[in-house]
Amino acid sequence: MTGDTAVSLINEQRLLERFMRLVRIDSESGGEREICNVLTKELADLGLTVEEDQSHLQTGLGSGNIYARLSAVDQTTESSALPILLSCHMDTVQPGRRVQPQIDEDGYIRSDGTTILGSDDKAGVCAVLEALSVLRERRFAHGSVEVLISAGEEVGLLGIRHFDGKRLTAKCGYVLDASGPVGKVYLAESGKATLTITATGKAGHASMPEQGVNAIAALCKALASHPFGRRDGDTTSNLGSISGGTALNIIAEQATAELEVRSLDERKLIDELSSIKAAVERSLNRDGTTASFDEQRTCDSYQLDAGQPTVRLAQQAIQRLGRTMITGDNMGNSDANLLNRFGIPTAKLSIGYEHIHSRDERIAVSELVKATELALFLILEAVGFNSSV
Ligand SMILES: [Zn+2]
Numbered sequence: 001m002t003g004d005t006a007v008s009l010i011n012e013q014r015l016l017e018r019f020m021r022l023v024r025i026d027s028e029s030g031g032e033r034e035i036c037n038v039l040t041k042e043l044a045d046l047g048l049t050v051e052e053d054q055s056h057l058q059t060g061l062g063s064g065n066i067y068a069r070l071s072a073v074d075q076t077t078e079s080s081a082l083p084i085l086l087s088c089h090m091d092t093v094q095p096g097r098r099v100q101p102q103i104d105e106d107g108y109i110r111s112d113g114t115t116i117l118g119s120d121d122k123a124g125v126c127a128v129l130e131a132l133s134v135l136r137e138r139r140f141a142h143g144s145v146e147v148l149i150s151a152g153e154e155v156g157l158l159g160i161r162h163f164d165g166k167r168l169t170a171k172c173g174y175v176l177d178a179s180g181p182v183g184k185v186y187l188a189e190s191g192k193a194t195l196t197i198t199a200t201g202k203a204g205h206a207s208m209p210e211q212g213v214n215a216i217a218a219l220c221k222a223l224a225s226h227p228f229g230r231r232d233g234d235t236t237s238n239l240g241s242i243s244g245g246t247a248l249n250i251i252a253e254q255a256t257a258e259l260e261v262r263s264l265d266e267r268k269l270i271d272e273l274s275s276i277k278a279a280v281e282r283s284l285n286r287d288g289t290t291a292s293f294d295e296q297r298t299c300d301s302y303q304l305d306a307g308q309p310t311v312r313l314a315q316q317a318i319q320r321l322g323r324t325m326i327t328g329d330n331m332g333n334s335d336a337n338l339l340n341r342f343g344i345p346t347a348k349l350s351i352g353y354e355h356i357h358s359r360d361e362r363i364a365v366s367e368l369v370k371a372t373e374l375a376l377f378l379i380l381e382a383v384g385f386n387s388s389v
Contacts, residue, residue: 009138010372012365015130019109019368022126023099023118029061029091029155036063036090039125039149043068046132048147055162059152065159066090066149067167070132073141081143082309082382085170085344086131086375087335088124088177089153092116093357108362117361119353123368124176125149127351131375142379146170150335153177156298160335165342171387172310173346174378175336182321182370184350185314188329189337190234190262191269191301195276196294197223199244199284203253212251213288216244219255222283222291226276228259235263235272236331262331266301299333302340309387310345316385317377321370349374 027035036052043050048068055064072078093116100112111117128147135142146168152158178186199219204212219242228237237259244255259276263269277293284291304311306327318325330348339346351374352367 008369008373009134009376010130010369011134012369014133015126015368015372016103016365018129019122019126020101022122023101026097027091027118028094028096029152029158032062032091032151036066036151039066039090042129043132043147046129046136048132053163055159056151058162059158061091061152061159063090063151065151065163066147067163068147070142070145070147072143077141077143077383080384082172082313082385082387083144083146083170084313084378084382085146085148085168085173085339085346086128086378087148087150087173087175087339087346088128089121089150089159089335090125091152091154091159092118092120092122093154103365107366108364109368110362111359113359116357116359117363119361119363120356121153121177123351123353123363123371126368127176127371127375130372131379134376135379140380141383143382144169145379153335157333157335157338160338163338165338168342168344170344172308172313173336173339173344174310174314175334175339175346175348176351176371176375177334178330178348178350179353179356180350182350182352182367182374183318183323184326184328185311185318186330186336186348187306187311187327188264188303189301189333189348190264190299190331191266191297191337192260192262192299192333193269193273194258194260194296194298195273197257197259197280198292199255199289200292201253201289202251204251206249206251209251214251215255215289216252218284218287218289219244219257221287222280223257225283226279231272232268234265235261235268237261237272237276264301264303264329264331269301299337300341302337302346304345304347308345309385310347313378313381313385314347314349316381317374320377320381321373
């Protein structure tokens with residue numbers, strides 16, 4: 001029996017009704033109030049203890065993050081089950097207001113073409129809610145399940161950065177928030193740092209270049225001395241912006257460049273930053289300018305190995321729904337970067353949506369069902385899971 005032919009445990013009609021209803025609720029980043037209230041109520045109705053944290057007081061977002069928890073059915077199950085965390089986000093990118101979803105003849109759900117759809121990440125939200133609904137109505141045994149629905153994910157993971165990760169008790173986590181067919185599991189995402197370089201020269205009149213030092217020219221030359229772009233299979237660096245000078249008849253005294261570096265490998269990230277700084281500083285100093293650097297770490301990388309319970313449980317759940325796990329890594333960042341930093345080994349899961357952050361965003365009904373089965377099977381397979389193999 002494969003998952004594709006098995007009678008699904010999922011109530012597809014209820015799942016679709018919820019999905020169509022939730023994507024109609026405006027929830028662009030910063031405007032999360034209404035969706036947060038709705039999700040808080042639905043989680044409470046499903047028997048979870050629900051709490052909205054107060055992070056919006058710091059972030060200025062429309063709401064805090066939702067943290068909900070379902071305790072194990074009984075002590076025996078609790079001791080045999082791996083406590084898990086399911087995570088997704090409630091906000092969307094723009095244009096995400098007044099979404100009019102439709103189910104097309106080809107089996108895909110799309111917007112009317114004037115907005116995004118919002119399956120990123122309401123597909124993840126609905127998968128979790130429907131899985132919890134099935135769990136409740138079928139009275140399946142389950143261990144402890146924590147649910148974290150972040151606000152402001154689309155604006156630099158802002159919500160989760162202000163979540164108190166110490167309260168999480170799960171031993172493994174899943175972020176239901178990646179493109180592509182259900183079955184793909186991301187085991188690594190990059191770390192990221194930004195670097196602002198300011199070059200200071202000497203101002204003077206444009207007609208007397210001998211009396212000044214042009215910071216723009218010096219900075220351009222310095223940046224040209226380093227090969228930006230793809231540095232190796234794990235590492236990229238990108239010059240994002242450059243600015244400087246004040247007027248055409250003034251030798252530019254100051255120039256600034258902003259760049260970012262990403263790597264799946266922590267060591268390489270640090271090495272790339274050092275090598276940029278060394279090359280730029282050497283060149284600037286040679287040309288009589290001074291350099292200053294402002295470095296910000298925006299994300300730490302994570303890397304799970306195949307033997308970890310997080311990965312093995314995902315593999316088991318994917319097998320149960322009739323597919324084979326495909327693993328990959330991602331040069332982007334997600335809430336999984338933060339959850340790993342909180343100490344919960346967390347993987348990011350594909351949930352079937354496509355062409356996100358565009359008006360062409362879509363999700364196949366069949367993939368939405370699969371994503372829901374995946375959430376359910378993660379909970380069910382966690383019972384009696386042998387985490388020590
Ligand atoms: Zn997302």
